[in-house]
Amino acid sequence: MDLIRTIQDRLSNMSKRGLFLTMLGVAAAVAGLVSLVMWIAFLDTSSKKPVSIAVLAPASGRAADQGESIRRGVELLVQQVNKAGGIGGHPLAVLRIDDGDDPVQAKAAAEKAAASDVIGVIGHASGAAARAAAEVYAARGIPALTPATAQQEALPADPWLFRTTFDETFETRFLANYVRNVVGEKTVSIIHSGSPRDEALSTVFDEVLQRFGTKVLFRWAYDPAAAGLDQDIERIAADINDKKLIGAVFVLGDAEAAGRIVAGLRKGGVRNKVVGLRALATDAFRASLANHWKGEGSVGAALNGTLVSAPMLLDTAGERAQRFRNGYIEKFGASPDWLAGYAFDGARLLSETYRGLSSAERQPGSVRKALRDALAAMNRVDKAFPGINGPQYFDARGVSAAPAWIGQYDGIEMISALTQLSPIREEGVANYLQELIAGRALYVNDRFMYKTNVVFAGVKVDKVSAMDTKANTVDLDLTIWFRWRGDINPQDVVFTNAVTPIKLEHPEREGQDGDMLYRSYRVHGKFFRNYSQVSRAYGTQLVGLSFHHRILNRNNLMYVSDVLGMDLGSGGTLQEQLKKSRMSISEGDGGNSVKALLAGLSGGMVNADPLVDMMMRAHVLAGLSGWEIERAWVSQEASLQGSSGDPTFVGFGKPLPSFSLIDMGMILKPDGFKARDAFPADSFIYFAIFSLVGSVLASLLDRKDRGQFWRMQTLVLRAVTWPLLLVSVGNLILDYALANFSTSAIDAIYFVYETLWWIVPARIVTISLERFLWVPIESRTNRKIPNVIRMLSSFVVYALAACGVVAFVMGQTLTSLLATSGVLAMIIGLAVQANIANIFSGVVLNIERPFKVGDFVKIGGIAGQIKDITWRTVRIRSNGYMVSLANGKVSEAEVHNYSSAKGAYTGLIIHADPSHDPVQVVELLKHSLVGVKEFIAGEDPEGGGTTEGAEIHFAGVECIGGHWVARYNIRFSIKHMGRMRFATDEVWTRIWHAFNEAGIVWKPLSEDSPDPADTPMPVRA
Incomplete structure (x- = not known):
């Protein structure tokens, strides 16, 4: 009691300012306590047990560079998941274990992972390490995803190891078919290591070639660990030159050895086409080539023309892969290779599968088994996981059914080869023989495949203008070009989001370089916005175009984005970029070779979205003020189209035609400050708590009139907390709606949110008028301001706010609204002209003020006391009852005011x-x-x-x-x-x-x- 009395005494002796500051401090303490409870109970992911996955990849030795790509891919996924709030509020964590790319060490690493609390494993750079670890995974019951491959014959029936790429035997046969039947090589020589794996693969390659009458002229074996390897490579190069061998050279080996061999061959003057498996499509291969290159000219010249098979090519991938690439560049300053992409996808597959488990399945004793079963259930394309490289699903052996691609180095850039092979569905009823005779199909790996023509397509946006929010359209000025080989018409396209059909008839430029054809077209047209389901924040706009060939489906023609033609490649020579990156790295982390190489390949520090940089430099938004580019992409997608009754696609076993579609998109966001860009999503919860407590404090202080000082403080408090509450709660609701509600519901929520930005300030203005205009006037004049004046002023404020909603939220012009309102007002005015006369009479009475509320008057024959003055009447208490007189009659009557004098x-x-x-x-x-x-x-x-x-x-x-x-x-x-x-x-x-x-x-x-x-x-x- 004494403490309470002491506090009361101190508060009573405080100044108004001190008392208000004390109240603010108490409110802040309450808000802080509530925020702390909220953080501990819901938002503190650090206090919650993380969901952990293990990454088993080499951190040392010959395969360290490949292990770095795997780790980076997983780390990027972890960063994105945790930035989005984790998995059910739990952070995603990584346990990094070095498997040394060695079977013995891989088994030990797998044991370590199994003994931890990880839910699964991502990793292994080689099939040997993966096979050794698979024994542990099966014995300890832990699911594992690996981008490493293995020979088909060596693949065990292992239910716990899932390979996210195709096996090496399939890949070798695929490449041999391509070299013989697409490239047309008549002779081939093979360079391979002396390992049993390379011996077996070289035999598979030879057998496929012999089936088509192609001879393998020579086979050389080497020891990758031998001290005299460089001399062996010089001898092989001399043999090729001395014997004047023609045809391709198939290089088999890991990335380190393959880079060393190609460098030695080119240094020795060998100009034959080099072909290889996926190891030659890694950053580790390019790093090895650059480190061992001692010949004349650039590394790009040594690499140019090399043909490789690869699980993924970024220029053939879709928008999801482009987002992965941009995120990887932003985080690591370098472009990713396929290893990083498949490690990212594997970690994403594991985390998303875990997210979909029930709470019972997530229990420590059952989570690994539940994950394995969920992965095994992805055994058909209709049950596939949407990966960055297309649908991800597994066959009965746990091997991915992902397609194989053929890439070709153009300098240091890996681009798609001009012909790809795509499988024909087994249940199809196509005439295979006819397709083979016509040259449109091949028999590869015991199945028929289409020979798909690849067309490099480029899109350059020149200007974006005339965005019409009402019609949902935008005007685009574009340059579109095609580079291809063969007798096809790639410009015969359909623009899927064009308002009116656009035909590419008269090329602006065309030319031919050897058998490579080129045509360029200028396009100006009106296109629909928001034409696809690409992920974007609400309030942003998707602007761009998409097109596919009018009659040729994806079996016959595939568009790929022309990375080189759009100047989105690295640029410069590899040596020049390595020099720049090494200089920058030497000042930083001591010269990590892989990081230096990747930074070099990307021109040092790379912007996360080079396409955006190019567009900004070209001022493509010069005709569209108030917007800026958030991100952009040019991607290749597969688009299912209706059959339109075509018998080729109608009937059992005949799938709907899938067309190769080029998608050029830009996400435009309003050019201005946005709270979601400046603050993390979780911070809005704390803002909402503090602003809500501040609003409650203002309401409590206003429950009793304490004078002008307190009116001022509570108004300022509302002016600060109400907008903050609107920003925080609005963003939280919109973020939740974007993830859970339909488009129409989101639109309705956003409309309410934008409308409140006009209503809330209008409310603050009306409170300000009451407290700083009407109340002070009443206190100085000792006269009550009539309600008609108060209501009229509030009506004007809210009417202006309504006009703002119509003009800026609904996007409607006010001219027609005001004209319509004028006509409507005229009709209403004629109907209620007597009431209008009373209203204006009330205004005149309030201006002249012959009486006020409380005065004793005699108006006409009515004597009494004024009780109220409304917008239409004057109310008088006379002889114990109320008399209401219309303002029009009062203004015309003789008024006796007995209260205007002293007595x-x-x-x-x-x-x-x-x-x-x-x-x-x-x-x-x-x-x-x-x-x-x-x-x-x-x-x-x-x-x-x-x-x-x-x-x-x-x-x-x-x-x-x-x-x-x-x-x-x-x-x-x-x-x-x-x-x-x-x-x-x-x-x-x-x-x-x-x-x-x-x-x-x-x-x-x-x-x-x-x-x-x-x-x-x-x-x-």
């Missing part, structure tokens, strides 16, 4: 017997009326000085009704007319008692005598 004068007439001495009667009346409580003293209105109480005059003797009487006039001032009846009652009572005691005879008035109440009532000025 109201009234009077009485007394008749007595004239036989009495007038002086005596006057004195008697004066004495009898002393102390009447209703009287007030004041100035004599006729200039006769001041009076005290009543004024009594002898008016003479007059004849009334045949009788002579003496007349006495009594005048007195009362406080207000509302007390007149009480005053006259008291005066008559006092006079009656005085006359009776003095024996003065009354002379009653005749019927013709005037009523004293009707006598004029002079008032003081």
